[in-house]
Amino acid sequence: MTDDLKELFTFLSFPSVSTDSKHRQDVRNCAEWIIRKLSAMPLTTELHETPGHPIVIARNKYQADRKTVLIYGHYDVQPADPFELWSSPPFSPEIRDGRIWARGATDNKGQMLAHILGVGKTLEANGELPVNLIFLFEGEEEIGSPNLAPFLKAHRDELKCDIIAISDTGMVAPNTGTLGYGLRGITCAEVKIIGPVRDLHSGIFGGAIANPATAIARLVASLHDGEGKVAIEGFYDEVRPLEAWEREMWAKVPGLSDQDYLKVTGSPASFGELGYSSAERVFARPTAEVNGIGGGYQGEGSKTVIPSEAFVKFSFRLVPDQDPQIILQRLRVHLEKHCPPGVKLVIEDGHDGKPYACDPHSNFGKAAQRALKRTFPGEPMLIREGGSIPIVQAFREILGVDTLLLGLALSDAQIHSPNENFPIENFEAGIRLNQALLEELAK
Amino acid sequence: MTDDLKELFTFLSFPSVSTDSKHRQDVRNCAEWIIRKLSAMPLTTELHETPGHPIVIARNKYQADRKTVLIYGHYDVQPADPFELWSSPPFSPEIRDGRIWARGATDNKGQMLAHILGVGKTLEANGELPVNLIFLFEGEEEIGSPNLAPFLKAHRDELKCDIIAISDTGMVAPNTGTLGYGLRGITCAEVKIIGPVRDLHSGIFGGAIANPATAIARLVASLHDGEGKVAIEGFYDEVRPLEAWEREMWAKVPGLSDQDYLKVTGSPASFGELGYSSAERVFARPTAEVNGIGGGYQGEGSKTVIPSEAFVKFSFRLVPDQDPQIILQRLRVHLEKHCPPGVKLVIEDGHDGKPYACDPHSNFGKAAQRALKRTFPGEPMLIREGGSIPIVQAFREILGVDTLLLGLALSDAQIHSPNENFPIENFEAGIRLNQALLEELAK
Numbered sequence: 001m002t003d004d005l006k007e008l009f010t011f012l013s014f015p016s017v018s019t020d021s022k023h024r025q026d027v028r029n030c031a032e033w034i035i036r037k038l039s040a041m042p043l044t045t046e047l048h049e050t051p052g053h054p055i056v057i058a059r060n061k062y063q064a065d066r067k068t069v070l071i072y073g074h075y076d077v078q079p080a081d082p083f084e085l086w087s088s089p090p091f092s093p094e095i096r097d098g099r100i101w102a103r104g105a106t107d108n109k110g111q112m113l114a115h116i117l118g119v120g121k122t123l124e125a126n127g128e129l130p131v132n133l134i135f136l137f138e139g140e141e142e143i144g145s146p147n148l149a150p151f152l153k154a155h156r157d158e159l160k161c162d163i164i165a166i167s168d169t170g171m172v173a174p175n176t177g178t179l180g181y182g183l184r185g186i187t188c189a190e191v192k193i194i195g196p197v198r199d200l201h202s203g204i205f206g207g208a209i210a211n212p213a214t215a216i217a218r219l220v221a222s223l224h225d226g227e228g229k230v231a232i233e234g235f236y237d238e239v240r241p242l243e244a245w246e247r248e249m250w251a252k253v254p255g256l257s258d259q260d261y262l263k264v265t266g267s268p269a270s271f272g273e274l275g276y277s278s279a280e281r282v283f284a285r286p287t288a289e290v291n292g293i294g295g296g297y298q299g300e301g302s303k304t305v306i307p308s309e310a311f312v313k314f315s316f317r318l319v320p321d322q323d324p325q326i327i328l329q330r331l332r333v334h335l336e337k338h339c340p341p342g343v344k345l346v347i348e349d350g351h352d353g354k355p356y357a358c359d360p361h362s363n364f365g366k367a368a369q370r371a372l373k374r375t376f377p378g379e380p381m382l383i384r385e386g387g388s389i390p391i392v393q394a395f396r397e398i399l400g401v402d403t404l405l406l407g408l409a410l411s412d413a414q415i416h417s418p419n420e421n422f423p424i425e426n427f428e429a430g431i432r433l434n435q436a437l438l439e440e441l442a443k
Numbered sequence: 444m445t446d447d448l449k450e451l452f453t454f455l456s457f458p459s460v461s462t463d464s465k466h467r468q469d470v471r472n473c474a475e476w477i478i479r480k481l482s483a484m485p486l487t488t489e490l491h492e493t494p495g496h497p498i499v500i501a502r503n504k505y506q507a508d509r510k511t512v513l514i515y516g517h518y519d520v521q522p523a524d525p526f527e528l529w530s531s532p533p534f535s536p537e538i539r540d541g542r543i544w545a546r547g548a549t550d551n552k553g554q555m556l557a558h559i560l561g562v563g564k565t566l567e568a569n570g571e572l573p574v575n576l577i578f579l580f581e582g583e584e585e586i587g588s589p590n591l592a593p594f595l596k597a598h599r600d601e602l603k604c605d606i607i608a609i610s611d612t613g614m615v616a617p618n619t620g621t622l623g624y625g626l627r628g629i630t631c632a633e634v635k636i637i638g639p640v641r642d643l644h645s646g647i648f649g650g651a652i653a654n655p656a657t658a659i660a661r662l663v664a665s666l667h668d669g670e671g672k673v674a675i676e677g678f679y680d681e682v683r684p685l686e687a688w689e690r691e692m693w694a695k696v697p698g699l700s701d702q703d704y705l706k707v708t709g710s711p712a713s714f715g716e717l718g719y720s721s722a723e724r725v726f727a728r729p730t731a732e733v734n735g736i737g738g739g740y741q742g743e744g745s746k747t748v749i750p751s752e753a754f755v756k757f758s759f760r761l762v763p764d765q766d767p768q769i770i771l772q773r774l775r776v777h778l779e780k781h782c783p784p785g786v787k788l789v790i791e792d793g794h795d796g797k798p799y800a801c802d803p804h805s806n807f808g809k810a811a812q813r814a815l816k817r818t819f820p821g822e823p824m825l826i827r828e829g830g831s832i833p834i835v836q837a838f839r840e841i842l843g844v845d846t847l848l849l850g851l852a853l854s855d856a857q858i859h860s861p862n863e864n865f866p867i868e869n870f871e872a873g874i875r876l877n878q879a880l881l882e883e884l885a886k
Contacts, residue, residue, distance in 0.1 A: 197709030203830030217663030266640030271785030292739035301462035342714030387646030
């Protein structure tokens with residue numbers, strides 16, 4: 001195993017699950033490991049406490065005649081459950097079939113370490129970098145980066161830069177340079193329906209007392225019309241229509257056909273908003289998704305109860321120019337209007353992030369395309385991303401800077417799922433890409 | 444503590460949860476305890492193996508000139524979870540406020556032991572009983588008595604009797620004699636919606652892949668119309684209309700107003716089928732209830748996934764003359780018709796039982812009313828029950844005999860819920876009622 005892979009294995013072995021309070025110390029241990037690594041390169045490092053998990057900063061010596069590049073990554077990961085579906089333990093990385101298997105392998109530790117090692121190799125070879133570099137790594141991306149925007153505001157001057165680069169998005173096919181210029185936003189909410197003070201016998205009370213599980217199902221069902229469109233009033237009001245060149249390019253991108261989506265996911269049949277391809281649905285159309293639903297008896301066999309309450313966890317993926325807070329407000333109005341009788345509705349706001357799009361044909365955009373061409377064969381593909389990196393919008397709003405998305409994630413990376421993985425060749429290409437990128441951005 | 448209460452405490456300490464395979468030995472231990480108790484009275488006892496849990500039979504010596512009474516009870520209980528909502532552990536009985544608190548206190552161990560002790564006291568006092576007695580106790584009532592009907596068929600001759608008595612139903616108010624002459628039937632089903640082969644990232648795939656949790660919610664929502672009526676085609680076709688005397692009597696029964704139902708359950712508001720009182724909805728109208736629903740992330744915080752599958756556990760309470768198998772068939776047709784696109788539907792049948800009604804003004808019905816009058820003040824109340832005892836219909840079909848329901852359960856007994864309880868005075872009255880009942884039935 002190469003030294004680079006050994007480093008990645010160590011990084012992946014921290015169960016840095018940011019949403020779960022019992023992993024708090026693991027997240028911190030992971031941050032401290034990164035600090036030690038960066039200090040040794042050597043870069044000047046800072047560990048910043050937040051009300052949540054720490055932010056790690058590293059930089060080389062500033063020179064006024066160089067461009068300043070900020071590279072962002074996150075060292076926290078999604079929860080790994082259900083554990084029993086993993087072929088190997090999520091926090092004990094393994095190599096099989098040329099891939100590294102572990103929670104965080106792609107999202108985002110593998111890609112983040114490629115940034116670090118690319119910079120490290122340039123430093124090793126040249127003794128210095130062609131740009132002023134700021135590394136900014138956070139531990140709260142998977143819970144919506146609640147403390148990063150305040151941090152950016154508090155440190156606006158020290159974080160002044162010309163361009164930002166992130167590898168936390170998709171590569172459209174193996175060995176295919178991919179530049180992302182847009183992201184969906186997100187807004188989350190958890191809804192509880194409260195009924196009787198305890199679970200009730202469905203024979204003794206059934207028919208006379210409202211069933212919270214039935215009520216929550218009716219609420220969820222009210223969110224879409226019969227054709228898969230979101231039925232919240234005003235939901236599409238601010239949605240920017242697709243441009244003709246986007247539809248043309250995406251039709252040419254490999255791996256994005258309806259059949260490709262079915263093959264990658266194993267879903268039994270195609271699905272989605274009428275009039276759009278799968279790629280268009282994912283890159284440029286908003287959604288309302290149920291991430292979790294629950295209520296009543298969950299065990300083996302049957303238990304004939306009316307549950308005392310039920311919950312649903314929603315996330316909405318948003319596109320330019322939808323605003324998460326406005327969508328959340330419209331959701332509230334919708335839920336209050338559609339809540340069935342006989343129960344109590346409780347809505348709890350979750351994290352959110354604005355959608356994002358920039359111009360891939362700017363000077364920095366062209367530099368990124370050159371770096372991609374030096375690393376991968378063929379012309380880079382220009383895409384938007386279905387996922388959300390809320391902080392990209394915060395970078396634009398607070399630091400006033402655009403972000404280049406140089407994705408290394410394959411569509412079967414199984415991020416946020418059991419058996420997450422990252423090809424060794426993507427890891428190694430990522431390291432080379434970061435060396436080329438600093439050179440091209442410096443021009 | 445009286446010896447009778449001590450016996451009940453021992454009986455309640457067995458976690459005889461029939462639906463949960465890990466309690467298999469506990470169920471058997473409970474059956475063997477009952478055998479020892481009955482043998483000592485003394486009665487002739489038999490423990491019959493079944494493919495599931497054992498059936499216990501006990502009888503006195505047969506005399507051709509006496510009527511034969513079969514008394515039925517069940518020694519299995521519902522699961523006790525969620526355990527954290529119990530004020531005292533469910534299988535460590537406690538007395539507080541004049542009540543016994545434990546899983547099974549009312550349903551059915553308290554009432555079943557009242558039968559046994561009533562018979563025991565008559566034997567102690569008189570050396571014999573005024574009737575031929577058959578005790579029939581099963582350990583599978585809470586999972587739909589799958590092995591009792593085959594047992595009745597196989598032992599039809601040895602179980603020949605004139606009338607059956609059961610205490611496993613409700614008493615309309617404390618210290619109020621209550622004769623039940625009808626029961627709702629039940630049919631259960633578990634429905635799974637299968638989508639992608641694993642949980643998916645809702646950003647990377649959301650919009651292009653059907654969400655099983657959304658789909659199951661839409662299916663559940665399709666089961667009712669906007670006014671609370673079940674929307675399955677043909678669901679009400681065989682429902683017998685209420686008789687005028689029933690509506691008049693139930694309007695007089697204490698504790699059955701809409702406000703009473705809200706008070707007992709803590710539900711936030713009234714609910715139910717238009718044109719019926721709460722009592723009528725529960726006693727004589729069918730329902731479609733969700734007993735459990737689940738899918739996707741169930742933990743703390745958020746996890747932005749599209750779940751790979753979702754489930755719902757249904758039970759339908761049925762009234763004369765609905766047939767569980769016909770209703771299940773109509774449910775299948777409904778679910779297949781309403782299943783949203785992009786997912787796979789799997790339907791698994793659960794247990795079922797036919798609804799039941801008999802004439803409360805028959806000779807045996809009148810004898811039961813006399814026994815109730817000897818035990819409790821005032822005229823006995825004649826009601827139907829919202830719950831299901833499928834075996835009552837099996838008794839009628841296989842043994843050709845009607846069943847008297849002499850309920851001792853109060854509406855706040857919290858059966859099937861945390862903090863199940865049984866008043867000591869109901870336990871003691873139940874013992875006296877069983878002594879009077881044998882005398883009156885013998886006349």
